[in-house]
Amino acid sequence: MIIVRRAAVGDASEIVRLRGVMLAAMAGAPPAPGPWQEAARETLRDRLAEPQGAMGVFVVDKPDGPGELAAVAVGTIERRLGGPDNPGGLTGYVFNVVTDHGYRRRGYSRACLEALLDWYRKRGVGKIDLRATADGEPLYRSLGFVPTSGRTLRLSLPPAD
Secondary structure: OOOOEEOOHHHHHHHHHHHHHHHHHHHOOOOOOOHHHHHHHHHHHHHHOOOOOOEEEEEEEOOOOOOOEEEEEEEEEEEOOOEOOEOOOEEEEEEEEEEOHHHOOOOHHHHHHHHHHHHHHHOOOOEEEEOOOOOOHHHHHHOOOOOOOOOOOOOOOOOOO
């Protein structure tokens, strides 16, 4: 039996560690250590301390490593302007779904993601987006995610002076 729980403030460091595992899978190489890690921990500590916040974080503990996480799924809720396909404008974005290497193929990411999707349902979010790695895509498709027809563009602005 897999036990999924809401993440606590004390899980921030482990979630950031697992984020590095996920970023490595997406980029093909581990991310360099740096200020991004402390900034991510700080964001997590702040967001996890909000009892009814707009970030849902669900984790599975390592069965053989107290204080360590085997898997995590993180998502946020954004209130956008409503439209015909989403009148209320609530949109979820799933990110940072990852299972530590030695714990894969046990259903941990699926369990975390299902808990996150239930969290979205309870909050009235009907439209949820994500970006998938090739390894993760079968899981997402099995839960009902489908490719979108929209074209995505991105602009990275330099920091303000």
